[in-house]
Amino acid sequence: MPGKDIRDRARGALMGALIGDALGLGPHWYYDLDALRRDYGDWISGYTDPQPGRYHDGCKAGQLSQAGFILTLTMRSLVARGGYDRQDFCRRLDEDLFPLLDGTPVSGPGHYTSQSIREAWRRRVEQHLSFEETGGPADTTEAIERALAIAVRYAKSPAAIAAHVVDNTVITQSDPLVVSMSTAYCVVLGMLVVGHKLDAALSDTLMHLVHTGELPFHAVTQDNLQPPRPGDPDPPRAGRFASPDALLSPSFMARAAADPDIRIEPAWKVSLVYGMPCAIYHQLPAAYYLAARFADDFEAAVLHAVNGGGQNQARTILTGALVGAQTGLSGIPQRFVDGLEEKKELLELAGALAATLE
Template sequence: MKNSKKERAKGALMGAFIGEALGVGPHWYYDLEEMRQEYGEWIDDYTEPKSDRYHAGLEAGQISQAGILLKMMAEHLIENDGYAQDAFCKMMDQDFLPKISGEAMAGPGGYTSQSMRHLWRARVEKELPWDQVAGNADTTESIERNIAQAIFYADDLESLSLNITANTALTQSDNLIASLTVAYSSVLAFLIQGESLDSKISAKLMQAVDQGKLPFHKVTGDNLTPPSNKNVVKESDLYGEGLFASPDGLLSPSYMAQAAQDDDIIIEPAWKAAIVYGMPCAIYHMLPAVYYLSARFNDDFENGVLHALNGGGQNQVRTMLTGALIGAQVGFSKIPKRFIEGLQQKDELLALTDKFIEKI
């Protein structure tokens, strides 16, 4: 019997927290030999960061800043019965920005990302209004916190796309980043709905574009055939100016799923997907590996997150995003209990997640 929507939603949110916490110790080792020397040939659980690393001072099983911001977004959605941008900005001004300093190796979680450092300088030092503080980071910070919105609005793709686009624009100015952020969020929403991460998912996402639910520019017919005027929705009927330039972010997941399911495409061990698609932090390196691992291990949370983790580089985000996608596919009950028990904030995060899914 297929998991319920709430079971999938709980799996996605807790899967993200687990993936983020798994990455706290071995985060950002680009020399895989060094990572193996520090943590052994195969990392299979929460680990404590070394004293000279990015999250020094945290204990094994603690979430760091990406997890903290995801938690804050979930709390915001509960309190406001959905996304309210003014209230989100007020929360950041009062509850987050005073805790950071614009320095990298400081703040909650032991490390502050580029986009949050830029936000602090623009908002606190320069006292700029919120509509003038976005930076040019090409990374995944918006995806990370907006996992909560993707789950909350899983049945309302139009609200999902508009709210996540607006939230992304607060901190990251590149429209391509917003496009790929909404694309990942839409994939997660589809999995919450009960769809599969397979070669057909992109066609289903494109149907949502045709229906005016996702703000992507589309100039082709079905299956990327030449367009028929009678079948193409007019852009002016949807979002007017400011559409995402192309739907390619929605097409990528199916290609990664095909690669995972094609016996003639061999990536062994699976963690080497991080090398194939790229170990750095940029969103265009991150998402292909996440989609590949999430499709390959669609029924195996443990192996999926551990291969994401053992690939090194930006493994914390890779594991967090993979954890959300696989968690949505297997449901909370199929997440190994040791990953739940090992979380330092287990009781708080479980209570938050239960309260959160009652809202959806």
């Protein structure tokens, strides 16, 4: 069943991401699938404790990792300021996150700090650089994991999503390809929140926004990717991204999910097809595929995401947001909400942010 309305879908996207974060807390970063099955059984079906000596050791089932902590920080900023306020977001990093870190991997909320956050901490706290200089080269999805809240807030304006997500992403990650792919994911998420489907037609809709100058991607093709005609001028660049390819990927993944001649069985093996590592170019194809294949089945989507091993926490966050935006909060099984340690506060925060859409 599709989400009831835009606010239901907005809450679904936010809670879906938070649920995905908590699901990945226990079995995070197992690249040996035999070891994953040994420690968690043949099928992970809910929240679990991290194993001693592994990532997030000391945390408990249903808690959020540092990714979830930063996502909620972003949500609080958006609610408090009524929208994206870079200065307020950076102040919260300075006051609410960075004092909890020490620059090492095993530190801070969730007992693990990702590379891009460690690099930003070092530049800001140790080197005393401005937030214009804190972005590093990490090719991971940490920016999406927080900026997805921005996508929800500005779901009705793809141009605003792109502008604010770019601005937020470069605080921690400066690689143009990472910024491009992060922005594209957030624009896709916004489209789902307003009611579009993750299907073969979605990329055509996104390309129309490129041609009208609403999205900052460069493209020389005409509609339906037809070649330019002799004499057509090189179009002015609408923004910083060299190509629209990051906007085309979602529909290709959706086509693969719908094609009866292409089957990934069981679906958790999407991690083997697209890759188990952390890099954004492994994570996004898997998330798009699962979100298209299980568009109306939140439970199947997130459980196949987490059971694939590797960087399954990011995969489940990204998948949970995309599917939650399609099913709405009303389509998420209640047990996933009930199992979150801070469910009351998280529901209230998601509701407050969703309320700003209309």
